[in-house]
Amino acid sequence: MELRGKTVITGMAELAPAINPGGRTSLGLLSEVAGKAIRDAGLQKAEIDGLLVTPPAEDSTFMWPAQVADYLKMRPGFLNMVELGGASGCGTVTRAALAVAAGLCRHCLCLSGGIEDEQIFNWGEGTMAFMSRAEIDYELPHGPMGFNSGYALIARRHMHQYGTTPEQMAKIAVEQRQNALLNPTALFNKKSINISDVLSSPLIVDPLHLWEIVRPCSGAAAVIVSRAVEAADIPQVPVFILGVGEACTHNSIVYSDDMTVSPIKDSAARAFGMASFRPADIDLLSLYDCYPITVIITLEDAGFCTKGEGGAFVESHDLTYKGDRPLNTHGGQLSFGQPSYAGGMSHVIEAVRQLRGTAGKRQIRRNRTAFVNGNGGIMSTQSSLIFGRENT
Amino acid sequence: MTDHPKNKLREKGHNALAIQFCPSCARYVFYPRELCPYCLEFTLEWREATGRGKVYSYTVVRKSVLSAFEHMVPYIFAVVELEEGVRIPGRIIDCAIDEVKIDMPVELVWKSEGAKNNPLFRPIRDK
Numbered sequence: 001m002e003l004r005g006k007t008v009i010t011g012m013a014e015l016a017p018a019i020n021p022g023g024r025t026s027l028g029l030l031s032e033v034a035g036k037a038i039r040d041a042g043l044q045k046a047e048i049d050g051l052l053v054t055p056p057a058e059d060s061t062f063m064w065p066a067q068v069a070d071y072l073k074m075r076p077g078f079l080n081m082v083e084l085g086g087a088s089g090c091g092t093v094t095r096a097a098l099a100v101a102a103g104l105c106r107h108c109l110c111l112s113g114g115i116e117d118e119q120i121f122n123w124g125e126g127t128m129a130f131m132s133r134a135e136i137d138y139e140l141p142h143g144p145m146g147f148n149s150g151y152a153l154i155a156r157r158h159m160h161q162y163g164t165t166p167e168q169m170a171k172i173a174v175e176q177r178q179n180a181l182l183n184p185t186a187l188f189n190k191k192s193i194n195i196s197d198v199l200s201s202p203l204i205v206d207p208l209h210l211w212e213i214v215r216p217c218s219g220a221a222a223v224i225v226s227r228a229v230e231a232a233d234i235p236q237v238p239v240f241i242l243g244v245g246e247a248c249t250h251n252s253i254v255y256s257d258d259m260t261v262s263p264i265k266d267s268a269a270r271a272f273g274m275a276s277f278r279p280a281d282i283d284l285l286s287l288y289d290c291y292p293i294t295v296i297i298t299l300e301d302a303g304f305c306t307k308g309e310g311g312a313f314v315e316s317h318d319l320t321y322k323g324d325r326p327l328n329t330h331g332g333q334l335s336f337g338q339p340s341y342a343g344g345m346s347h348v349i350e351a352v353r354q355l356r357g358t359a360g361k362r363q364i365r366r367n368r369t370a371f372v373n374g375n376g377g378i379m380s381t382q383s384s385l386i387f388g389r390e391n392t
Numbered sequence: 393m394t395d396h397p398k399n400k401l402r403e404k405g406h407n408a409l410a411i412q413f414c415p416s417c418a419r420y421v422f423y424p425r426e427l428c429p430y431c432l433e434f435t436l437e438w439r440e441a442t443g444r445g446k447v448y449s450y451t452v453v454r455k456s457v458l459s460a461f462e463h464m465v466p467y468i469f470a471v472v473e474l475e476e477g478v479r480i481p482g483r484i485i486d487c488a489i490d491e492v493k494i495d496m497p498v499e500l501v502w503k504s505e506g507a508k509n510n511p512l513f514r515p516i517r518d519k
Contacts, residue, residue, distance in 0.1 A: 141508060142481055149453060153451055156451060202455075205453055206451050206454065207452050207491075247425055259449060308408065
């Protein structure tokens with residue numbers, strides 16, 4: 001089954017991330033964003049016959065797709081939960097494309113997000129909810145700080161092997177903030193920051209500073225994937241799915257062959273191979289950013305620069321919406337916020353916005369193609385996507 | 393196979409530990425498993441490791457939200473590459489936080505912490 005160009009993103013919606021969800025529930029947020037995406041696509045709810053969800057943040061995972069379908073009074077003919085950590089958002093889009101192209105459904109709704117539970121994410125002993133048995137047995141007794149210390153190990157090793165500097169990493173947070181200033185829904189969109197602001201923010205887990213660490217929050221995002229032939233009938237500019245690719249080489253970062261090399265090498269190669277694109281063909285980069293080092297390694301492993309040159313690449317390019325290499329024009333998660341599993345969907349949503357030409361004041365001028373990457377765990381599971389405004 | 397793993401490291405003297413080895417793959421395995429992850433057979437046996445290795449990477453934790461570690465900050469959380477070729481997570485002790493470096497030689501030392509006996513590492517200093 002050929003997948004390239006067979007499916008199109010017909011609808012999408014995103015709720016503003018919130019530190020305080022004000023009594024809302026995960027199912028409430030998901031139904032709100034689902035309604036917005038369905039209206040965006042000009043569809044009726046009854047026409048949605050596929051449903052893919054990412055895991056809930058607070059509810060029981062048991063029968064979660066059915067829980068969501070029931071709450072929304074939907075009757076999908078294809079449904080599943082996708083758990084790839086931060087890669088889940090991209091992972092739902094890939095699976096929706098597969099199901100739609102195979103004829104299992106016509107319009108597949110991908111839903112992610114929920115209420116952030118401060119008790120479990122990155123905080124205290126509750127962080128065990130995110131750990132494998134091996135991590136609990138052999139890492140936890142040594143006081144790791146969840147995702148923070150995992151990425152700190154990677155950053156330290158990258159600095160050692162390639163001479164990557166704190167300033168290069170900080171520049172990513174700075175330029176993403178510049179993008180966020182033009183995103184009305186970003187959590188941090190009031191104040192610009194500079195490199196010394198980032199490097200003088202508290203050192204949390206050496207070498208990661210506070211402003212290089214993503215802020216978990218509440219929120220939700222939805223994407224609708226449909227058959228390419230539907231593109232003619234939708235009210236929006238169609239965004240075609242031209243390439244998809246996934247890869248996983250480890251779970252805990254302790255056991256990856258080389259901490260500075262991620263499975264993005266394979267996931268991106270697969271996506272570029274399917275699309276018959278090269279990195280030079282990409283106009284927008286929408287890259288999972290839990291920490292700046294994630295972006296640097298993604299740039300290297302996806303082939304936008306050679307291994308070890310990620311820091312120099314960041315230094316020599318303007319990554320803002322008006323720059324020569326626009327990257328995370330919504331502010332990235334570092335400035336937009338990380339609304340649970342919808343954090344990884346924010347990169348998909350922004351890519352669709354930019355390709356549609358509806359990104360407002362931060363609209364990029366050359367907007368034919370986008371490379372989107374979702375990253376799960378500690379540079380573990382990767383899901384890469386290539387979008388194009390034209391199905392050529 | 394004797395000594396079926398309960399997936400726990402055991403102390404082997406003060407500065408050695410037992411890790412798994414698959415004779416048919418000729419490879420050490422860490423973390424402990426029921427089957428060898430390379431050949432997927434019940435071949436794993438326990439071998440005594442030297443307990444020596446070098447720091448593969450590290451981070452200095454400045455702020456810990458784990459109740460057992462709050463009072464310990466700053467401490468060094470590291471990944472150590474053992475001489476046997478496998479990596480193991482561990483804290484580095486008896487080491488100033490500005491002394492730790494990647495590739496620094498370290499040796500294992502067991503330390504009882506609460507109800508647990510934990511394998512930690514300390515720098516190997518020239519005598």
